[in-house]
Amino acid sequence: MTETQHKIAESLDRQFAEMGFATQGVEALRAGADVSLRTLYKYFPSREAMVLGALEYRDQAYNDWIAGGPGQGAAHVLYPLARLGDWLEQVSSTGCLFLNALAAYPDSEAIRQAVEGHKTRLQAQFRKRLLHTAPDCDAEALSAALFLLHEGLTEAARFHGPKAAAATALRSGNTILLAAGIK
Amino acid sequence: MTETQHKIAESLDRQFAEMGFATQGVEALRAGADVSLRTLYKYFPSREAMVLGALEYRDQAYNDWIAGGPGQGAAHVLYPLARLGDWLEQVSSTGCLFLNALAAYPDSEAIRQAVEGHKTRLQAQFRKRLLHTAPDCDAEALSAALFLLHEGLTEAARFHGPKAAAATALRSGNTILLAAGIK
DNA sequence: CGCACGGTAGAGCGATCGCTCTACCCCGGA
DNA sequence: TCCGGGGTAGAGCGATCGCTCTACCGTGCG
CATH class of the missing domain: 1.10.10.60 (Homeodomain-like)
Structure with missing residues (x-):
């Protein structure tokens, strides 16, 4: 059933x-x-x-995958990025499933909503982690930056490989957090 | 003809x-x-x-679009990112044409090569600008970071709008360059 | 045993796909 | 005036698409 x-x-x-x-x-x-x-x-x-x-299944699986991690600090905030690197390493990477679905069905309102929901939840995850570690930071701007790194990592992994792309994304993320006073 | x-x-x-x-x-x-x-x-x-x-035409048009800019400094290095923001603002953004093509034709070797060539040239553009402004910097790592921001910006514009995504990418780029001693 | 149920196999529907081919038309030069 | 070349319009080909429907089969329960 x-x-x-x-x-x-x-x-x-x-x-x-x-x-x-x-x-x-x-x-x-x-x-x-x-x-x-x-x-x-x-x-x-x-x-x-x-x-x-398929998108619902993937959304659930990915949310489970990036949950948890170290309890605080930059490593806590960047944990989803680190986990994404591992994810992309075991899944043969053909980019983001959600963006691919959007490319294949640009006219489907239901699919557009599913993708948008997934991406919104993802950025909210970053926002939550930021506020947990640094309650006074500009969580809106910082979560947008981390979300952008997340998207870039997913696509750049196609060309540079998951390992190199993840290292680049984590390095950039650490730099950005450090500049915001989070370590 | x-x-x-x-x-x-x-x-x-x-x-x-x-x-x-x-x-x-x-x-x-x-x-x-x-x-x-x-x-x-x-x-x-x-x-x-x-x-x-279509991909060849777009590659040519985009290379022309991001050419030039201020002669030196961080603004010179980040000029393609700034121009991408403007580009996405006038083109109704449905993500990256090249990545969409890859999603639609995952089995075509010719298309894969065209996409890879475009992305390689793009990162080379960043590398060239970095070395022009700061000959002693780690151009490999920095250009990879800027390329990642570029990809992230393109896709994030779908959700946050071109203006906000470009602002986020430029802010992140400036932070990363500043941490590398480039201003 | 008999029967209802939930599943399988797979033929077949109309629509649309990428692509080819025929029939026609316009126009400049001898 | 006639004709040849390069264009257009669009019918039609076989293949494949998403989807439906019929016919059949095994199993548990009265």
Whole structure:
């Protein structure tokens, strides 16, 4: 039931991430999830719903992935960036799944909302960590800067590799936090 | 001749930028360029060639756009970032055309090369500006950081708007350069 | 045993895709 | 006046798309 749906969503996420949104037709998605076409459409009644399902699954998985970390200081604030580096290292990186979905479905309002929600939550995560470590800092400006580093890291990993891109992003993040009096 | 080809390439660039790569079929591209299907295929013998033509056109236009600027100092180094802000403000921003193309055609080696070439030239531009202003700086690490800000700015503009994203990127860039002793 | 249920396999629908090809038209030069 | 070249318009090809629907199968329960 929900278990089947979860298994399908996981497969959709993996396939869209590895092959992109344009390459995989519904029949290929069905085969990858190892279910019948009827069952696939039972839980995800349209291709757009399959994309949304994959994005929801990914949003959940990523939020879990970047949770926690050292309790305070710059390392606490930058923890999501460090974790993103590790994430990109084990996932074969083809850029950001959400931005790729936006590129593939520029006219879908539902997908646009899912992507925007994910990115908003991500920046809020940075804001929360900043305020936890330095309650008096300019959390709005700093979280915007860290969010920008996060996006840049995701895409730059395609060209420089995850390790180098993560090192660059972390170095820049530390510099920016240090200039704001956070260490 | 080459004039017709140029006009078609310009139209392809604009259409792919505004509507994305998945939305526009060849017939729509033809109509947008205001030529016959036969002529379109004469200069761009396949859909992939049309995409490559748009990317080449955009690469040229963007290189021209970010050329020049103040002769030295941090403002000289960061000039491409400032110009990108203005660029994104007049083009309706749907992210980076090159990354969108990569998302739409993950299996095309030719497109991958075109994108990689563009990004490599872009970072080389930063490196050149750094060495011109501060010959002894760590141009490799700094240009990687500025490139990352550039990519982040392009994508973050989707959510925060071009103006705010550009301000964030420029502020971060100045901080990073200042920490490296460049002002 | 008989039967309802939840699943599978996969043929087939109409629409659209990238691309080709035929038929036609306009215009400058002999 | 006639003709050839280079353009246009757009019908039509096979393939593939997202999606629906029919026919069938195994299993648990009365």
